[in-house]
Each structure stands twice: as structure tokens, then as C-alpha cells.
Amino acid sequence: MDASSAAPPSGPVPSTGDVLQFAESDYCYGIGPLVLRVTGVGADLGRYPQLEWLSLRGVELRRDGSTGPERQVLVRTSALPRTGVLPRTA
Numbered sequence: 001m002d003a004s005s006a007a008p009p010s011g012p013v014p015s016t017g018d019v020l021q022f023a024e025s026d027y028c029y030g031i032g033p034l035v036l037r038v039t040g041v042g043a044d045l046g047r048y049p050q051l052e053w054l055s056l057r058g059v060e061l062r063r064d065g066s067t068g069p070e071r072q073v074l075v076r077t078s079a080l081p082r083t084g085v086l087p088r089t090a
Contacts, residue, residue, distance in 0.1 A: 013045045014038050014056060026079035035061040036071060051077050
């Protein structure tokens with residue numbers, strides 16, 4: 001099966017600048033919920049729709065709105081449809 005005949009991803013594909021929120025159970029490794037402004041995506045879900053985990057790079061956003069450390073996390077692709085894309089920040 002070539003990439004052109006693969007099924008499309010089941011949820012939204014994250015892109016640079018998206019702000020995503022994940023429950024603790026939907027990412028590795030950390031404690032508590034995570035809000036991440038995406039700076040990089042580790043794979044193309046359109047090309048590899050069967051992935052269970054997706055590597056994301058980004059900047060953690062704290063509860064007060066300030067930026068935290070840069071993070072690289074694995075997120076469950078099944079969590080992407082449930083996670084809201086928050087408004088992009090400048």
C-alpha cells in the first residue's frame with residue numbers, strides 16, 4: 001500500500017503555532033495537564049495515519065499565561081480529536 005491510498009488521519013493534524021491541551025494520561029512524560037504551543041511535529045499523520053504516538057516539540061504554557069520550558073513530548077494520536085486547539089498566540 002502506498003502513501004496515497006492510506007486513510008486520512010482521524011483527527012486534526014497539529015501544526016507549528018497551534019496551542020494544544022493534553023490530559024496527563026495522554027502524553028509522556030509529565031505530571032498534570034499540559035498546554036503546549038507547537039514548534040515542531042515529528043511525523044506526518046497524513047502519510048502515517050496508523051501512528052499511536054506522535055512526537056511534538058513546543059513551549060509549555062503555564063496557567064498564568066507565561067511561557068515555560070521548551071518540551072519534547074509523545075502524545076497519543078487518539079487524544080488529538082479530543083484536544084482543543086486554543087487560539088494562536090503572537
